[in-house]
Amino acid sequence: MSSEKGLSAPSATPSAPSFGPPTVELCKGVNGLDKLVLREPRGSSTEVYLYGCHVTSWKNDHGEELLFVSSKAVFKPPKAIRGGIPICFPQFSNLGSLEQHGFARNRLWAIDTDPPPFPTTTSSKTFVDLILKPSEDDLKIWPHSFEFRLRVALGPGGDLLLTSRIRNTSTDGKPFTFTFAYHTYFSVSDISEVRVEGLETLDYLDNLQNRERFTEQGDAITFESEVDKIYLSTPTKIAILDHEKKRTFVLRKDGLPDAVVWNPWDKKAKAMADFGDDEYKHMLCVEAAAVEKPITLKPGEEWKGRQELSAVPSSYCSGQLDPRKVLQGS
Template sequence: MANFKVESEQHGELNCWRISSERAELLIAQQGAQILSYQRVGEPPLLWLSDQAIFRQGKSVRAGVPVCWPWFGNLQRNPASVQAMYQGEQAPAHGLARTRDWQLLAVEEQGADLHILFTLPEARGNLPGWPHDVELTLQVVLGDELSVALTSRNLGNSPVTISQALHSYFAVSDVRQARVEGVEGLHYIETLADWEQRQQTGALEFAGETDRIYLDTPSTLSIVDPKWARRITLTSSGSRSAVIWNPWTERAQELADMADDGWQRMLCIETANVWGDVVELEPGASWALQVRIGSAAV
């Protein structure tokens, strides 16, 4: 007998699945294969879902784990090799994958874990303006931790260069009391100050708008949340860069899908391949960008 449940739900214009096991629950949208929420039974959510989220076709939801692929952010801020892959006119922010419908291939138990597999058929040469043949899959594993792995395999005859990110929104009690550990001493790009390169001193604490690209990141970063007495741990592979973002007060007021005080309850740490950490896939090669998300009391 299966120890999990899969239910179809409609949220605004988006088809979604609520997938629950004895230990945790996920809400995943077909658009973008985007995890919208995740929490373990009896605990506060680990991933943040905006109170004012907009569930509209063609728009990424302000929540969970949007998939940014085959480029991250503004295409013009990417290396020339990533820009050259796109042949369209208007390049949407964060690529093409997060607003396309993915195909749910499987939900199955493997031991104590639940494995959920998606693919994006359009990545096989049919994405508008991006005519490359890549097999793109997203595997989500629901167990004691949440694991998300985005795998790209180049099925074409020419190299393909991509930047990408698992744009994770984490739930915190109050970002002004939280801190990020694991970034001590790292160099980062300060995008809010003309993209200057700087060096981090100590753990990262928050006192204003934050939008930084951390370079040569370790495999483990963590969010310490004293008020909720927990540590959220991110363990990544296939990544040497991370983006840390919080819009703070003024920027949040400009976002239609975030409450004016919503910035207090969220923090983005995006497991990424950006800046000098982009991925070049030779024909036949594959690359997996993965993050495992867990939490423990502190």
């Protein structure tokens, strides 16, 4: 093992929560589901449920919640949790024969007690490794052997890092193909006061118009109605500016060429049983994804996709912050 102090000890089981450093704790969440709480010494924290390997909370060092989870979210299998960061695998949306967004988000993951070497570009010492392997039932609906490893980490500055590694472990010599997304729900003060920078002039597929292809015309994305778009060949950095909160989220990604932008607006919000009627005003999904060109893995091959989220104070309201400098900065 490396010198990093993550949660990967063999004793890391739900029946033995007194393991590892005090920065990683296994405890009970909603409806008795097991969850891991990661705390960074400066005060930031994140929570991840073993059910779905689902991040449901990310707080800065002031204790402010940065992710949106619906007040009506159902924390009960087999229903996926509404909000946070669902993992869409092996299928994004309904682009194949599987259920919406695949099955990874409503399976019980295990703590990875023996992860292979995990190259990392962060100095984070607060992390946990989780793993998903297909059950017999999974193999009936998607007949491919795989290992899906996911590391959830908190950086020293409170950044949230998710790194996925998916390996084809098939012994029959057959490749498999999948699409993927980190379906991140950001918490925003007022959707009508939010703008997204970094996707202007790009082509996108509009899910509201049968995935017809268009080119983004505005100098930034703003919101006044339902949006469900897949932006293609996107940059590695995207900025989400919340004017009212004077906060900018910066999404950095690697291995994920697309970006999905989604807000259900009022009519669709009212049609979802696990979503409050007015909650669309306080959330925005911007998702690092690989959708347009599915990923194919031959036996023994591994794919890696990484997303890093940070939240920085911004005085964009007073015109003092140039969002392009945020995007161009380190």
